[in-house]
Amino acid sequence: DTEVTQTPKHLVMGMTNKKSLKCEQHMGHRAMYWYKQKAKKPPELMFVYSYEKLSINESVPSRFSPECPNSSLLNLHLHALQPEDSALYLCASSQEKGVLNSPLHFGNGTRLTVT
Amino acid sequence: DAKTTQPPSMDCAEGRAANLPCNHSTISGNEYVYWYRQIHSQGPQYIIHGLKNNETNEMASLIITEDRKSSTLILPHATLRDTAVYYCIVRVSYNFNKFYFGSGTKLNVKP
Numbered sequence: 001d002t003e004v005t006q007t008p009k010h011l012v013m014g015m016t017n018k019k020s021l022k023c024e025q026h027m028g029h030r031a032m033y034w035y036k037q038k039a040k041k042p043p044e045l046m047f048v049y050s051y052e053k054l055s056i057n058e059s060v061p062s063r064f065s066p067e068c069p070n071s072s073l074l075n076l077h078l079h080a081l082q083p084e085d086s087a088l089y090l091c092a093s094s095q096e097k098g099v100l101n102s103p104l105h106f107g108n109g110t111r112l113t114v115t
Numbered sequence: 116d117a118k119t120t121q122p123p124s125m126d127c128a129e130g131r132a133a134n135l136p137c138n139h140s141t142i143s144g145n146e147y148v149y150w151y152r153q154i155h156s157q158g159p160q161y162i163i164h165g166l167k168n169n170e171t172n173e174m175a176s177l178i179i180t181e182d183r184k185s186s187t188l189i190l191p192h193a194t195l196r197d198t199a200v201y202y203c204i205v206r207v208s209y210n211f212n213k214f215y216f217g218s219g220t221k222l223n224v225k226p
Contacts, residue, residue, distance in 0.1 A: 004158075031212055042202060042216035043159065056212055090158050094214075101147060101166070104214055106158035 003027055004107035006091050012113045015081060021110045023074040023091030032074040033104065034066060035090040043090055049074060081114045088112075118142065118205045119217040126223045127197075133190040135220050137203030140184045147206045148179060150188045152199040153219075159202065162188065193224045 004025045013019045023032065031050045035043035048056035049068040063085075065077040074091055088109040095102035120138040127133040139148060147166050151159040163170055163177045165186070170177045176189040190197055200219040207213055 033212075033214070042219055045213065045215060048212045050212060056210070088156075092158075092214075101164070103149065103161040103164060104159075105161065106151075108156075108158045111156075 004091055004093055004105050006089075006107035006110050008110060009108070010111045010113075012115060013078065013081065014115055015083070017081075018077070018079045020078065021076040021089055021091075021112075023076075023107060024072055025093040025105070026072055027093060027105065028071075029093035029095055029105070030071055031094045032068060033092040033094075034074070034076055035092065035106075037088040037090060037109070039087075047076075078112075081112075083114050086112055086114045118207070118215070119203045121201075121203055121217055121220045123218065124221040124223065126225060127190075127193045129195060129224055129226050130192055133188075133193040133197065133222055133224070135188040135190075135201050135203075135222065136185065137187070137217075138185045139203070139205050142183050142205050143207075144183075148177070148186050149204040149206060149214075150175070150177065151202045151204065151216075152197075152222075153202065154196075154199045159216075162201075164206075193222075195224050195226065198222060198224045 007022045033048050034046040037043040046060045047066045052068045063080045067075040090109045092104040092106045094104045149164040150162040153159045165177045179186045200221050202216050202219040
């Protein structure tokens with residue numbers, strides 16, 4: 001079991017669809033992360049929120065739109081995706097800014113397939 | 116920005132110790148070394164982290180060399196369930212939220 005919950009576990013969407021991935025944590029963490037992982041590759045950092053503000057965008061295309069409505073929730077809005085965007089999308093959280101000695105806690109991800 | 120180097124794969128016999136090496140020769144004085152593992156189709160699982168001293172918890176031990184340029188993760192009695200990809204990560208001090216994964220080591224535990 002993980003303390004970071006991601007929904008849905010699996011998602012299939014067409015290239016014209018709009019969908020959202022959701023992530024929730026109740027550990028009081030104030031930093032939240034989105035990673036993308038292609039098959040047989042390590043996770044790649046996409047976005048980081050710190051205190052509900054976007055602090056890092058790793059030059060991600062605008063068809064991915066993150067949102068942090070409060071300190072416990074993180075969304076990733078998807079629109080006009082391409083088949084190459086099919087991947088495992090991972091959410092993580094950690095303690096607040098400035099804490100190097102703080103592990104990231106990951107969810108089990110959403111497996112996204114774009115058709 | 117990955118700052119670590121790991122062998123792509125290793126084998127280990129069940130019940131024996133698994134020693135997974137990691138090189139991080141450019142590590143700075145206040146940067147921590149983290150280890151995670153990822154079992155197929157699951158999220159990365161935190162194992163252990165350390166700064167300069169050796170660390171041990173219920174899952175593993177972390178040995179960091181005195182010059183901090185390399186470390187070894189030790190699973191003392193590997194089981195088949197320890198088969199996974201193991202990632203060594205240096206959490207950079209100039210932007211602590213840039214938590215980058217290296218390429219990892221696929222550990223195969225064999226009966």
